[in-house]
């Protein structure tokens with residue numbers, strides 16, 4: 408890691424440790440929670456100054472802006488139309504301070520980044536054992552849409568972060584109708600993001616017309632009683648969920664809510680019981696990057712989740728969420744520039760969970 412990046416002079420002064428107490432925020436914040444909410448947020452202040460954090464986000468953006476490796480997803484035709492050059496980087500702290508660079512207000516489809524949040528909703532409704540017993544939490548080591556994985560791991564649906572497990576997760580959300588199920592998910596995402604999110608209809612229609620593979624997953628699950636609503640209904644709600652539009656900033660708030668123990672730092676509202684947060688982060692650590700989860704853990708050492716819309720959120724418990732958005736993906740379906748930008752920030756700030764912070 409140390410050899411991979413040269414330390415730029417403007418961040419040499421960045422303090423690499425995060426300690427209790429710390430600096431007050433400066434005027435450089437792009438957005439902050441209302442003062443009354445900030446007073447209720449229990450997360451400690453980040454000891455790196457606001458201007459240094461902003462400089463680091465700018466630097467991560469500048470450093471990888473020129474990278475054009477990979478290609479936007481095209482198996483969902485509408486995704487190929489998203490401008491490939493978009494690139495945004497955001498940090499949202501567990502206290503609700505926001506630092507951004509680039510295209511952080513462009514709504515892109517959340518895609519698989521939705522998966523851990525729906526798993527969280529199921530935990531909130533039914534407890535975390537329900538996810539372990541009815542879906543499973545083992546990483547597959549295979550691609551996110553691997554039919555083989557769904558077939559060879561028969562006792563569970565594999566885990567909630569690959570397509571089959573995510574469709575099973577959606578099927579577990581308690582509701583009387585598919586519409587109510589989707590609205591329950593959307594409402595949960597609204598509370599996580601402190602925003603009013605909407606479906607990008609063109610992405611939904613495009614994926615709904617081409618999601619035969621996901622329908623196959625649902626039928627394989629149904630054949631062994633591992634899906635918990637009508638299978639095609641589950642696929643449809645899942646497809647809608649994947650088409651929800653978020654900006655990098657909004658995704659940052661969703662991640663910051665996890666970083667803040669389940670309390671949204673912008674609203675002060677508890678969205679998820681604190682006891683479920685480590686469960687959600689554990690599955691993100693083990694399977695958030697699909698068949699690249701091992702390499703991601705090896706380099707970044709943080710729970711993270713990617714999506715084929717180009718978004719990635721990484722969570723530093725108690726401290727912050729780091730988000731990247733850039734549509735060009737590698738072979739595993741993970742955004743190239745987002746991965747690099749988050750790794751860069753993580754490395755600079757010494758955030759790897761397995762490190763001593765020194």
Ligand code: GLN
Pocket residue numbers: 518519520551552570614621646649713714715716740
């Ligand atoms: N909606 C996409 C699918 O089901 C999500 C995949 C992803 O983001 N990796 O294929």
